[in-house]
Amino acid sequence: MSGYNFAYLDEGTKRMIRRALLKAVAVPGFQVPFGSREMPLPYGWGTGGIQVTAAVIGPDDTLKVIDQGADDTTNAVSIRRFFARVAPGLRTTESTAEATVIQTRHRIPETPLREGQVMVYQVPQPEPLFRLEPRRAETRRLHALADYGLMQVKLYEDIARHGRVASSYDHPVMVGDRYLMSPSPIPSFDNPKMHMSPALQLFGAGRERRLYAVPPYTAVRSLDFEDHPFVPLRANGRCTLCGSGESYLDEVVTDDRGGRMFVCSDTDYCGTRQARMKEAAE
Amino acid sequence: MNDEPILSARGLRLSFGAVRALDDVSIDLWPGEVLAIVGESGSGKSTLLRVLAGETRPDAGSVTYGDPQGGTRDVHGMTEAARRRLARTEWGFVHQDPRDGLRMAVSAGGNVGERLMAVGDRHYGNIREEAARWLERVEIPRSRIDDAPRLFSGGMRQRLQIARTLVTRPRLVFMDEPTGGLDVSVQARLLDLIRALVADLGIAVILVTHDIAAARLLAHRMVVMRQGRVVEEGLTDRVLDDPRHPYTQLLVSSVLAA
Amino acid sequence: MYVAVKGGETAIANAHAWLDEARRGDPSVPELTTDQVAEQLTLAVDRAMSEGSLYDPGLGALAVKQARGDGIEAAFLLRAYRTTLPRFAASLPVDTGAMAVRRRVSATYKDLPGGQVLGPTFDYTHRLLDFALAAEGYAPARSEEAEPGEDAAFPRVTGLLAGEGLMAPEVASDEEPADVTRTPTTYPATRALRLQRLARGDEGFLLGMAYSTQRGYGNSHPFVGELRQGSVAVTIVPEELGFEIEIGEIEVTECEMVNQFKGSRSEPPQFTRGYGLTFGRLERRAMSMALVDRALRAEELGEDATAPAQDEEFVLNHSDNIEATGFLEHLKLPHYVDFQSELESVRAMRAQVEAERAAPQAFKEAAE
Numbered sequence: 089m090s091g092y093n094f095a096y097l098d099e100g101t102k103r104m105i106r107r108a109l110l111k112a113v114a115v116p117g118f119q120v121p122f123g124s125r126e127m128p129l130p131y132g133w134g135t136g137g138i139q140v141t142a143a144v145i146g147p148d149d150t151l152k153v154i155d156q157g158a159d160d161t162t163n164a165v166s167i168r169r170f171f172a173r174v175a176p177g178l179r180t181t182e183s184t185a186e187a188t189v190i191q192t193r194h195r196i197p198e199t200p201l202r203e204g205q206v207m208v209y210q211v212p213q214p215e216p217l218f219r220l221e222p223r224r225a226e227t228r229r230l231h232a233l234a235d236y237g238l239m240q241v242k243l244y245e246d247i248a249r250h251g252r253v254a255s256s257y258d259h260p261v262m263v264g265d266r267y268l269m270s271p272s273p274i275p276s277f278d279n280p281k282m283h284m285s286p287a288l289q290l291f292g293a294g295r296e297r298r299l300y301a302v303p304p305y306t307a308v309r310s311l312d313f314e315d316h317p318f319v320p321l322r323a324n325g326r327c328t329l330c331g332s333g334e335s336y337l338d339e340v341v342t343d344d345r346g347g348r349m350f351v352c353s354d355t356d357y358c359g360t361r362q363a364r365m366k367e368a369a370e
Numbered sequence: 371m372n373d374e375p376i377l378s379a380r381g382l383r384l385s386f387g388a389v390r391a392l393d394d395v396s397i398d399l400w401p402g403e404v405l406a407i408v409g410e411s412g413s414g415k416s417t418l419l420r421v422l423a424g425e426t427r428p429d430a431g432s433v434t435y436g437d438p439q440g441g442t443r444d445v446h447g448m449t450e451a452a453r454r455r456l457a458r459t460e461w462g463f464v465h466q467d468p469r470d471g472l473r474m475a476v477s478a479g480g481n482v483g484e485r486l487m488a489v490g491d492r493h494y495g496n497i498r499e500e501a502a503r504w505l506e507r508v509e510i511p512r513s514r515i516d517d518a519p520r521l522f523s524g525g526m527r528q529r530l531q532i533a534r535t536l537v538t539r540p541r542l543v544f545m546d547e548p549t550g551g552l553d554v555s556v557q558a559r560l561l562d563l564i565r566a567l568v569a570d571l572g573i574a575v576i577l578v579t580h581d582i583a584a585a586r587l588l589a590h591r592m593v594v595m596r597q598g599r600v601v602e603e604g605l606t607d608r609v610l611d612d613p614r615h616p617y618t619q620l621l622v623s624s625v626l627a628a
Numbered sequence: 629m630y631v632a633v634k635g636g637e638t639a640i641a642n643a644h645a646w647l648d649e650a651r652r653g654d655p656s657v658p659e660l661t662t663d664q665v666a667e668q669l670t671l672a673v674d675r676a677m678s679e680g681s682l683y684d685p686g687l688g689a690l691a692v693k694q695a696r697g698d699g700i701e702a703a704f705l706l707r708a709y710r711t712t713l714p715r716f717a718a719s720l721p722v723d724t725g726a727m728a729v730r731r732r733v734s735a736t737y738k739d740l741p742g743g744q745v746l747g748p749t750f751d752y753t754h755r756l757l758d759f760a761l762a763a764e765g766y767a768p769a770r771s772e773e774a775e776p777g778e779d780a781a782f783p784r785v786t787g788l789l790a791g792e793g794l795m796a797p798e799v800a801s802d803e804e805p806a807d808v809t810r811t812p813t814t815y816p817a818t819r820a821l822r823l824q825r826l827a828r829g830d831e832g833f834l835l836g837m838a839y840s841t842q843r844g845y846g847n848s849h850p851f852v853g854e855l856r857q858g859s860v861a862v863t864i865v866p867e868e869l870g871f872e873i874e875i876g877e878i879e880v881t882e883c884e885m886v887n888q889f890k891g892s893r894s895e896p897p898q899f900t901r902g903y904g905l906t907f908g909r910l911e912r913r914a915m916s917m918a919l920v921d922r923a924l925r926a927e928e929l930g931e932d933a934t935a936p937a938q939d940e941e942f943v944l945n946h947s948d949n950i951e952a953t954g955f956l957e958h959l960k961l962p963h964y965v966d967f968q969s970e971l972e973s974v975r976a977m978r979a980q981v982e983a984e985r986a987a988p989q990a991f992k993e994a995a996e
Contacts, residue, residue, distance in 0.1 A: 092712065121812040126711040130704070131954030133961065156965045163961050167636050176903055186919065194965045223817040223941055234453045237458070237488030241473070241480045244445055244487065247494055248516050251980040256969035275969040295951045297812035313494035338964055339971065358928045 095142040096174040101125055105143035105299070109290060112301035116324040117263030118231070119214050124297040134167055134193060136292030137210035140299065141191045144206060144290070147177035152187035157195035157336065157353035166193065182356050194257075196278040198335045198357040201287035203304065211293040214300060216270040218261040236268050240309060247316055249258040256321060262309045263302055271308075277336050282308040325350040330361035374436045376401045376542055376574045382421055384598075392428060401436075401541065404568060404575040406589035406606065408582060408621065414468035414598040416546060419578045423463060423544045424453050437526040437530040438541065458488045462535035466547040468527035471534065472519050478505060478530055479515040485538045496595075504533040508563060525556035529563065536567060545577045549584055561587050582622065586610055594618045651696050665689035674879075674908025675699050679949060680706025681809065681828045681917060683878050683907050700830075700949045707950055711809070717864040718804075720872065724882045724905070725784060727858040731909075734785050735852040738884060742782035747857060748909075785854040786884050786901055796889065796900045815941050822924055822944060826917045827905060829947030837937045837947075838919035846923045846935030849901065855888035857909055881906050883914035887922050889929060900929060 108122035127135040155164040159182040184199040191208040220238050246254040263269045290300040312318035319368045323337045328354040330348045337350040352358035375398040384392040391414045407415045420426040424445040433445040465471040482501035502512045508529035518529050549557040595600040602615040613619045666689035673688040679705040731747025789795035795952035805820035841848045861876045885902035902922025904914035923937040
């Protein structure tokens, strides 16, 4: 698409975003305000993630985009196509191992990340305290004072009421023992993958105009109690396609009589395993 | 009593427009001591409490807190972070309206447990057990632990607020008309409870009240305020039995008459 | 075997082709030109330009056409375009006092210097469907009244009040205001920032908020001090020239609401103002903005801020319809990963309840 700079954003905007990202990396888990631009995609559909990706990506990079773990969901396709149009030379891939930048909505790939890779998370609501305290002027103060008793009270109430912590996705984490952070709406199953990850993890919230980051090898602890430890949940079953008993599963309803099956939500992981099984069989 | 005051105010002044809410007020509070500040509404006693607790900044004067290590700290000079930390550890605040001091949508157990969690307690079972013990201590049945204060009577809410404040065993508690707005029979029971707890835990208390009877029951010493000034101070019995300032005489006689 | 259907590239392309077709409608009906939109659906274009924060009637008309008449979608298209535009200069503040006035009414004075100018307005029309408009070839009668001459003077009503000392003065500032499209708003915000956000806010939201202040949610006793509509010159000072040059004219509507202020210990009672300014001829919008602006000044004026319209964070954070519509519509995106977690969580909690029912005593002890 001619008439636009590489990766859509002008260089001035990219520099502004990179400066904010540097600050975010320097203060892990802290929400850095940034001058989020209006993008040609709607707010809530990944404008934060797209701006982060646009700011860090170069023509030598290989980009993977997933939504719900899958490369072929409509929004993932739409964003990948957007970058293919506005970033000439950029390679795109569906392989987690090959990608240098992975933009994601709601999942972390099953294949372990490695050093040098950048995860870019799309974040609808960067403020982990927003349901408990809607005023950002106040939550900002709570972060500054590391006053997180309120969040722990919420977990206490969950256990008192339900016997367990009720949040199953977007479960809050403490980053580097200092800042309370929203991991974005990933299932709590994925939370442990953030802890001491070799990859750089960047988070972009376009509508709320905040960026934050978890640098490589940073402690990310899911909030819990000593006697009610955090338990990542997954459906109890195996993938019908590749047989994995470890991956995060999507439940697929197959008829209206209660019939259902489970398949991997990570399409690349599932496809790779299927290919390997096929090879082994031949 | 120790040699050093736990809280010491010198030369406090504060005006709202032309109104002098505080006019050169100095006060000392000793560890374990209960000091009542009495006066009519508008006398400046609630303003004084907020200034002593660091919530309102005076135009002039200082408030100094004597910490357990024997050091002193300037209440209005410390950072907000430090003051908030103090407020949830070594200090406590009991509001007249329990709704200001409680989270109304959070269970009684959660309300009491919050301060424990704020200071880093992360064992659910221990937090819950400690909360249950404190509920019993303030005469709320254990079985109400998962009920929200919305479902509690006014007296129960106030007792819950006291449990929530005392659970971390603060050294200094500010109380603003803790029995205000309650029925007389409920007031008496609450006053007994506060007196027992304060004596048990050896807490220093600054109690703001217009209720002379409450002051007599709880306070070791009292300060009488009028138009932003301290007009009389002394041991509670002495002030009430032998008031010297005409205003105090009026205050005491009006209670006796009533 | 059943395989999970996940959308794909082809599906998207087909859907968009269908959209193009649907937009065009029945091909036997002549296609709408953007000139027709600009000339005949002017208020739709004005709204798209206002909420899109871009003054360009041609592009506004294109946006309205491309959006199939959906106002928010049209504003979104303009915003997305606007963000890519290079910035040559910042204009000087427009002088609405020097406006070439097409319409000007005041509800506070029966007559005033410059007079009341009704102009082209829906006011006092009877809202009866005009079937003559449905027929083609409709030619309006020429309006009798000539437009007021450019040299007619229209002193501001608020200025008249200020002359008597009855109007709280607005402190002029040469400080460059922050730009809401570049800087994230932090709270408390400045009035300049608030006005910027209101100026691009959703008209329906502004109207609802303004209406709530009239119904007792926030005390206000507003009068339309003045509503004026017309064109103003836009000037810039290019750095290399160092003097002002006029680069064009824009249509704007300005509203100054006059509100009573009870006064405080230090200040005597006087009137205060709420300010609204919008591109085009959007009176309802300018009036709503002025009421909300005044409501948001509650704290500054020492009034109790208890109503929703007086809550700065609430109003400003929820006024932008591009942000709101995006986030609302993102609920259409797949959420099956989160929903799956929720399913597992609800199942686990239900299992717990059932276990508890089966052996209540043992369970309770274990939990405590």
